[in-house]
Amino acid sequence: xxxxxxxVTSDLSxxxxxxxxxxxxxxxxxxxxxxxxxxKASLPLxxxxxxxxxxxxxxxxxxxxxxxxxLRLFFKLLFTSFDILCAxxxxxxxxxxxxxxLKKKPLVYDAHEYFxxxxxxxxxxxxxxxWETVERLFVPRVSYAYxxxxxxxxxxxxxxxxxxxxxxxxxxxxxxxxxxKKEKYIVxxxxxxxxxxxxELICAMKQLDCKLIICGxxxxxxxxxxxxxxxxxQSKVKFYGYVQPDELKQVIRKxxxxxxxxxxxxxxxxxxxxxxFFDYMHAGIPQITVxxxxxxxxxxxxxxxxxxxxxxxxIIDAINSFLENEELHKQYSANAIxxxxxLNWQLESQKLVAFYKNII
Numbered sequence: 358x359x360x361x362x363x364x365v366t367s368d369l370s371x372x373x374x375x376x377x378x379x380x381x382x383x384x385x386x387x388x389x390x391x392x393x394x395x396x397k398a399s400l401p402l403x404x405x406x407x408x409x410x411x412x413x414x415x416x417x418x419x420x421x422x423x424x425x426x427x428l429r430l431f432f433k434l435l436f437t438s439f440d441i442l443c444a445x446x447x448x449x450x451x452x453x454x455x456x457x458x459l460k461k462k463p464l465v466y467d468a469h470e471y472f473x474x475x476x477x478x479x480x481x482x483x484x485x486x487x488w489e490t491v492e493r494l495f496v497p498r499v500s501y502a503y504x505x506x507x508x509x510x511x512x513x514x515x516x517x518x519x520x521x522x523x524x525x526x527x528x529x530x531x532x533x534x535x536x537x538k539k540e541k542y543i544v545x546x547x548x549x550x551x552x553x554x555x556x557e558l559i560c561a562m563k564q565l566d567c568k569l570i571i572c573g574x575x576x577x578x579x580x581x582x583x584x585x586x587x588x589x590x591q592s593k594v595k596f597y598g599y600v601q602p603d604e605l606k607q608v609i610r611k612x613x614x615x616x617x618x619x620x621x622x623x624x625x626x627x628x629x630x631x632x633x634f635f636d637y638m639h640a641g642i643p644q645i646t647v648x649x650x651x652x653x654x655x656x657x658x659x660x661x662x663x664x665x666x667x668x669x670x671x672i673i674d675a676i677n678s679f680l681e682n683e684e685l686h687k688q689y690s691a692n693a694i695x696x697x698x699x700l701n702w703q704l705e706s707q708k709l710v711a712f713y714k715n716i717i
Contacts, residue, residue: 359717360388362439363467364430364449366423369393369409370400373602374469374526374632375445381706382713383407392433394426400601427452441465441716447472447488450495463716466496468504468513468521471625476552479623493517501716503709506651508628524709526632528639530701535641535690536611542568543645543676544612546605547633549575552626554618554647554667559584561673562593566680569593572600572608609636613686614679615644617652620667637661639697643689645675659696661689 361382365375369391379389383406395411402409412429416422431452434442443465444453450466457464472478473488496502496517503522504510510521545555549571559581562569571581571594578596585594600608609615615637619626630651637644638661646652648664656662663675679686 358386358388359440360390360438361441361443361713362390362392362434362437363443363445364434364453365391365393365445366426366448367393367445368396368399369402369411371599371602373528376405376602377526377529377702377706378467378709379407380405381702381709385710385714387713390437390439392430392437423448431455435459441713443467444499446470447491447495450491450499454495454498463500464498465713465716466499466502468502468509469526471509471512471623471628474624474626476620476622476626477550479625501712503712506628506630508651512624512628522708522712524712525630525635525700525705527635527700527702527705528697530639530697530703533610535694538611538613540568540611541566541613541680542570542611543614543616544570544572544609544637544642545616545633546572546600546609546636547617547631549573549578549581551577552620552622554616554620554672555581556584557667557669557672558616558618559588559590559594561669561676562590563588564673565676567593567613567676568595570595570597570608570612572597572605574598606636606640609640609642612640612642614676615640615642617644617646618665618667618672619647619649621649634662635697635700638693638700641690641694641697643679643686643693645672655696655700659692661693661696 375391379391383389389407391409393411395413396417414422414425416425434452434456441463442453442457444450445467446469454464473485473492478485478488502519503524505526507523510523514521617631617633621627627649644662646662646664648666656664665671665675
């Protein structure tokens, strides 16, 4: 049985993409180990068909965190056996590359993001330069690579002459009975960071006859709570914080609309294809989504979202178009269910398994 080790900097409890990847490979005969981080607030890990290990760091963010984590990860990998090593994004590629090279094993690069163009990086010239250097030095040296969509894959292929397979981050398709929308609410599910259009959505709630539930945590979580208090919207906006995947699925299914609107700041956002786009689709709910290329391409085929810019009036008008038109909402819901039967992990995982079997 061939052993694959994956390295991430995320908290394993909430990384649904990595759970799907590791589960699919474990189900197809691979011995899989996922190595991630343990935060002070991390929940106990659930038993899986694959192995999970966490690295605890003294620092939890910033440059010192990345330095400490990479050093700890390198020594962890040095004493871990594997046949294939996969680095998820640039923040684990250095220890992964050195370890794979020392052990003469193939290194795979999985680009979840266009890392140097992330919003947390793009406006910090020194930090951006560091990640661009890491990308330029190590990506051309990987043995195999894949990413989440065609746009990012094409950019990286052209820059580094390395072929990138596209494996979309889509949920497992499940048959379920669409619940009655007893309470009309918009759901946002994801990281609560700058550039996610949440400030605009909260301000929009003053003019909307529905509620908002925010599931997730992040850098501006406390600031958004203050904004809700300032706008006196406590009765309309609820913060759920981190929500376990199974519970989150139910919250989304019961929602009236999903929300995914990004600021155009950095090519990582512009060429993104976020998990929540597919989560809303698979829950059978229409969504308000940013008018960026990857979302536009899918929406032109399936008509599951109203596409908008990060503009308060556009967001309000798009939400009201569903609140005021029941038939429109039903049609987009039906479109989402149909799309989920064609864009799902049962189909996409076949590409993933074939990718890794080709390596061995």
